[in-house]
Ligand SMILES: Nc1ncnc2c1ncn2[C@@H]1O[C@H](COP(=O)(O)OP(=O)(O)OP(=O)(O)O)[C@@H](O)[C@H]1O
């Protein structure tokens with residue numbers, strides 16, 4: 636399979652000083668769903684923005700669907716589909732009008748416009764609301780409308796930047812079902828960023844973890860989990876105890892021990908069976924325990940391993956995004972009052 640996306644050494648420095656993305660390289664095979672994960676400010680949106688010709692890179696080379704992105708920004712914009720992190724639907728247009736506008740922008744052949752719009756409205760289950768202003772839509776409906784806008788021209792590569800941010804689990808599941816259908820029907824390549832790690836685990840065939848503008852790990856979800864070396868048992872002493880690391884390392888079956896915020900992350904292929912031995916070793920060493928917990932390899936653990944940060948959904952909205960969303964809400968209220 637040829638690569639649908641190829642990024643070679645792409646970098647972006649904002650205002651000559653904020654190094655948002657540095658020398659990032661990766662390839663995405665056609666038809667694959669590729670997930671880009673990373674903490675707030677890691678450089679996910681900046682990467683999407685460069686690959687979709689929304690912003691110019693500081694350095695590097697990128698080819699998307701056979702087109703040199705940085706040499707032909709207008710071609711790329713017409714060719715790819717894009718659903719932004721922030722809501723982009725025009726609130727003062729109806730769902731149908733939003734789609735008509737997109738069809739015109741993307742040069743959808745005139746005679747196909749109506750049938751394509753009708754079929755997308757139907758597929759995204761917003762047909763009943765087609766003639767209503769988008770500002771009356773729920774969050775989930777809006778995202779489905781934006782997905783429809785993003786694919787009105789049947790792109791072969793679809794970029795999704797946190798498309799389900801702020802949706803409830805049901806809304807998220809629904810959204811991904813549509814994306815999956817589109818992938819199956821059109822063999823579409825999907826490049827997505829998301830803060831919901833379980834989504835990435837379920838949808839993506841390959842993942843990259845980006846942190847501080849650098850890719851720190853790539854692989855299939857199971858490869859990344861395998862790289863954790865098994866389960867993680869977290870041992871939390873009542874009082875900080877530097878000797879505990881050595882004690883835990885001495886327990887047969889332990890692969891490694893890392894200290895984090897006064898707790899000890901013990902890796903072992905079979906964590907559950909090891910818990911009694913770990914507790915006994917702590918007792919022998921006279922260390923009182925506040926708690927012991929077991930985690931099977933999950934993307935949360937992978938995230939922690941490669942970024943050194945706990946992944947929390949509460950933190951999942953950056954200050955910029957929050958400001959944008961607050962702005963949108965205020966705007967929406969302002970408009971509603973008018
Ligand atoms: N227009 C801009 N001007 C200056 N700095 C910017 C600009 N856009 C982003 N940055 C900075 O670049 C870095 C990467 O931001 P980016 O939005 O790509 O991160 P992200 O991974 O998408 O984060 P989030 O999860 O919050 O969406 C951050 O330090 C951010 O503050």
Ligand SMILES: [Mg+2]
Pocket residue numbers: 679680681720
């Ligand atoms: Mg972002």
